[in-house]
Amino acid sequence: MLFVLTEYVHDQTRRQFIMTIKLLGKYIFSRDGKCLFSLNEEEDDEKHKLIYGFLQTIISFIAHFNDTTDFITYSTESYQFSVLTLLTGYKIVLITTNAGRTKEYYKKILKQFYRDIYVEFVVKNPVIKPGEEIHSKLFREQVIYYYASPSVGTSIQS
Numbered sequence: 001m002l003f004v005l006t007e008y009v010h011d012q013t014r015r016q017f018i019m020t021i022k023l024l025g026k027y028i029f030s031r032d033g034k035c036l037f038s039l040n041e042e043e044d045d046e047k048h049k050l051i052y053g054f055l056q057t058i059i060s061f062i063a064h065f066n067d068t069t070d071f072i073t074y075s076t077e078s079y080q081f082s083v084l085t086l087l088t089g090y091k092i093v094l095i096t097t098n099a100g101r102t103k104e105y106y107k108k109i110l111k112q113f114y115r116d117i118y119v120e121f122v123v124k125n126p127v128i129k130p131g132e133e134i135h136s137k138l139f140r141e142q143v144i145y146y147y148a149s150p151s152v153g154t155s156i157q158s
Helices: 047-065 103-123 137-148
Strands: 003-010 014-027 035-038 071-075 079-085 091-097
Touching: 003 047, 014 047, 035 047, 047 071, 047 079, 047 091, 071 103, 079 103, 091 103, 103 137
Parallel strands: none
Antiparallel strands: 003 014, 014 035, 014 091, 071 079, 079 091
């Protein structure tokens, strides 16, 4: 399953152009590594373990050089791997194609996602218990809508 984030950006001459970022994966992990949510419902647990293992390796590596690992981003020519660690120890992971955006841009997108989608549709939902997988159809629809929306990130400067 592949989603495309489309952002409308105005350049200095006020012409409008479209920046496309392909969303390759969206995950939420508990503090002990359990995958609570994956945008792609078809993925198996082995892939989740692989992604979480990679995530823990990157965090461990970065911790040697930085005091904080509440937000990390790792990029190659092909993709951008961004992780926001919440106070609960949960990790929100975003994997996209690399569109040359700054670390601050991805940090703001993930914080905005946390505030506008996760808190509203998971934390405030009495049916969803902390630490359990998120099977809410409404939450999944909101995740898709959020990342497919042309306005995602438009208020964020890169």
